[in-house]
Amino acid sequence: MHANPVADPAARFTGSNATGHSCAQSVPAADAAPALTLRDVTVAYHDRVVLRDVSLQLAVGRVTALLGPSGCGKSSLLQCCNRLSDLIDGCRVQGNIRVFGEDILAAACDLRRLRKRVGMIFQKANPFPLSIRRNIELPLIEHGVRDAQQRDHIMEKVLRDVGLWQEVRDRLQAPAQSLSGGQQQRLCIARALALAPDILLMDEPCSALDPIAGGRIEELIGELRGRYSIVLVTHNLFQARRVADDVALLWPMPDGSRLLEFAPRETIFSAPQHELTGLYLRGAMG
Amino acid sequence: MISSSPSTSSPWSIDLLLRCWQRLAAAVAGGVLLLLVAYLIAESLPALMRIGPLALLTDPSWHPLEGSFALLPMVMASVGIALLAMALALPLGLAIALFLTVYAGRRLRAIYVAMLELLAGIPSVILGFWGLVALVPVIARWQAPGTSLLAAALVLALMITPTIALLSHLVLRQAAQTHALTTAALALSHYAHIFRVVLPVAMPALASTALLALGRALGETMVVLMVAGNVVQFPASLTTPVRSLTANIALEMAYARQEHRSALFVSGLVLLLVAGGLYFLIARLQRGDKEQAPVESAA
Ligand SMILES: Nc1ncnc2c1ncn2[C@@H]1O[C@H](COP(=O)(O)OP(=O)(O)OP(=O)(O)O)[C@@H](O)[C@H]1O
Numbered sequence: 001m002h003a004n005p006v007a008d009p010a011a012r013f014t015g016s017n018a019t020g021h022s023c024a025q026s027v028p029a030a031d032a033a034p035a036l037t038l039r040d041v042t043v044a045y046h047d048r049v050v051l052r053d054v055s056l057q058l059a060v061g062r063v064t065a066l067l068g069p070s071g072c073g074k075s076s077l078l079q080c081c082n083r084l085s086d087l088i089d090g091c092r093v094q095g096n097i098r099v100f101g102e103d104i105l106a107a108a109c110d111l112r113r114l115r116k117r118v119g120m121i122f123q124k125a126n127p128f129p130l131s132i133r134r135n136i137e138l139p140l141i142e143h144g145v146r147d148a149q150q151r152d153h154i155m156e157k158v159l160r161d162v163g164l165w166q167e168v169r170d171r172l173q174a175p176a177q178s179l180s181g182g183q184q185q186r187l188c189i190a191r192a193l194a195l196a197p198d199i200l201l202m203d204e205p206c207s208a209l210d211p212i213a214g215g216r217i218e219e220l221i222g223e224l225r226g227r228y229s230i231v232l233v234t235h236n237l238f239q240a241r242r243v244a245d246d247v248a249l250l251w252p253m254p255d256g257s258r259l260l261e262f263a264p265r266e267t268i269f270s271a272p273q274h275e276l277t278g279l280y281l282r283g284a285m286g
Numbered sequence: 287m288i289s290s291s292p293s294t295s296s297p298w299s300i301d302l303l304l305r306c307w308q309r310l311a312a313a314v315a316g317g318v319l320l321l322l323v324a325y326l327i328a329e330s331l332p333a334l335m336r337i338g339p340l341a342l343l344t345d346p347s348w349h350p351l352e353g354s355f356a357l358l359p360m361v362m363a364s365v366g367i368a369l370l371a372m373a374l375a376l377p378l379g380l381a382i383a384l385f386l387t388v389y390a391g392r393r394l395r396a397i398y399v400a401m402l403e404l405l406a407g408i409p410s411v412i413l414g415f416w417g418l419v420a421l422v423p424v425i426a427r428w429q430a431p432g433t434s435l436l437a438a439a440l441v442l443a444l445m446i447t448p449t450i451a452l453l454s455h456l457v458l459r460q461a462a463q464t465h466a467l468t469t470a471a472l473a474l475s476h477y478a479h480i481f482r483v484v485l486p487v488a489m490p491a492l493a494s495t496a497l498l499a500l501g502r503a504l505g506e507t508m509v510v511l512m513v514a515g516n517v518v519q520f521p522a523s524l525t526t527p528v529r530s531l532t533a534n535i536a537l538e539m540a541y542a543r544q545e546h547r548s549a550l551f552v553s554g555l556v557l558l559l560v561a562g563g564l565y566f567l568i569a570r571l572q573r574g575d576k577e578q579a580p581v582e583s584a585a
Pocket residue numbers: 045046050068069070071072073074075076077088089090
């Protein structure tokens with residue numbers, strides 16, 4: 001447990017600033033460190049380099065779409081940012097990654113704190129096969145929210161945030177697996193939000209969903225903008241165009257993918273720097 | 287005509303052959319089972335009709351040649367041995383499975399699993415033999431004659447522990463791997479991962495594992511025959527020599543005639559009922575697992 005009040009999820013949802021800007025609390029000065037900084041990040045699996053020298057700076061409260069052909073290492077890049085890469089056999093990460101200025105690749109990095117600050121949504125909704133309530137309660141209990149009432153309060157808040165509250169308020173004891181795919185994905189987002197992260201990493205959260213459920217999640221991302229810094233991996237360029245503030249494009253090269261271009265959405269769609277970017281964005285848009 | 291078979295080549299497609307073969311196999315398996323049960327019932331009927339089911343429970347003793355057919359002591363012995371063996375093997379097996387899943391490194395796990403597989407593969411007659419020459423004398427030093435309910439339960443526990451451990455390990459490992467990234471991404475502790483996610487999630491499968499092991503313990507004949515003592519009496523204490531239903535059938539079938547023979551079939555029927563009941567329970571557990579969702583959401 002940490003004494004740091006910011007690290008306490010309960011602190012975020014109670015008191016006068018319950019509706020406050022969550023990032024504002026964790027960044028003392030207005031233009032302090034960016035949410036996420038990658039410098040020369042190289043990722044290899046068993047000595048096969050899949051990402052080479054990727055450098056990025058994500059501003060606080062913005063939505064960044066991460067684009068690129070399949071297999072170019074988007075998921076791998078996300079997994080470095082909360083050190084989930086540690087769990088993956090043979091995965092090696094080099095370079096420098098900072099979360100609000102803190103070097104997270106350092107041996108001394110507190111993984112528990114890091115992963116609470118940097119939430120992750122997986123491509124396939126992965127609620128625990130337990131009750132809906134338990135899915136949100138469990139991480140809260142683990143992170144020291146002892147008061148049941150407070151937990152209920154947070155649960156209602158995050159379920160409202162993802163627009164699930166009306167649908168599940170009467171059956172919180174039902175198994176999470178009884179929800180539809182889209183509902184399950186929103187439950188997973190709610191579960192991540194319950195820990196009051198600063199950054200959300202979303203790995204193709206809509207890819208397994210029908211357009212309506214996907215649209216709902218997209219809307220949700222729009223609503224979360226500003227309160228959270230979001231990295232959104234997507235293959236859907238329309239989606240990137242609709243929700244992203246910035247767009248990053250990874251491109252596979254023989255010796256590992258590189259960051260081809262990183263720019264605000266308007267710029268990259270209307271006046272891409274690279275010929276390839278333009279081709280990709282136009283080609284993939286049909 | 288449009289053939290219902292998806293293959294385009296000929297109506298005598300491999301699909302059709304496969305389907306016929308599957309149906310035949312299913313019919314044979316089902317038929318054999320039905321015949322078996324019918325045969326058991328037919329052979330049991332004389333005893334049930336002439337002696338009466340009540341007498342099987344209330345007769346003072348098992349002296350089949352003198353027309354006294356008390357099955358109850360043996361039912362108690364069977365159940366007692368199996369439950370005691372389970373009580374010993376289940377915690378041990380689960381502990382081993384947890385150790386393998388949570389703490390053992392890759393090499394240690396491989397060695398351990400190989401050992402358990404070896405242990406699980408030991409024929410029960412060898413285990414019974416070991417029990418007779420190694421375990422029974424130890425118990426005899428404490429309470430003669432040594433062959434007893436306790437001896438049988440201990441050897442049975444040894445027999446089913448590896449099975450429980452291996453099956454539970456598979457179940458736990460699967461659940462642990464499925465949720466590893468999720469729990470890590472939520473910064474749950476290792477403890478929470480295992481005890482708050484993996485174990486609750488794996489519980490129905492673990493319960494089926496336990497029931498399977500119980501079924502095996504109930505049905506085991508050779509070990510019990512060799513070390514339980516085979517005296518027909520109520521298990522008054524742990525060290526009482528007892529005879530199980532299975533041992534009884536094995537011991538007497540060779541020379542049993544008429545009602546005696548029929549009474550043995552009744553004990554077989556009782557065993558089958560217990561095993562069938564267990565199977566039903568497993569099926570319900572597994573089905574309940576899947577159907578929980580609609581049932582609860584409808585409420
Ligand atoms: N666990 C692993 N072990 C070895 N190689 C891996 C592993 N995971 C990914 N890779 C390799 O790394 C490369 C990038 O994979 P990654 O999953 O990051 O791609 P992606 O951009 O997310 O693709 P997609 O859009 O299809 O999800 C691929 O070539 C893949 O083969």
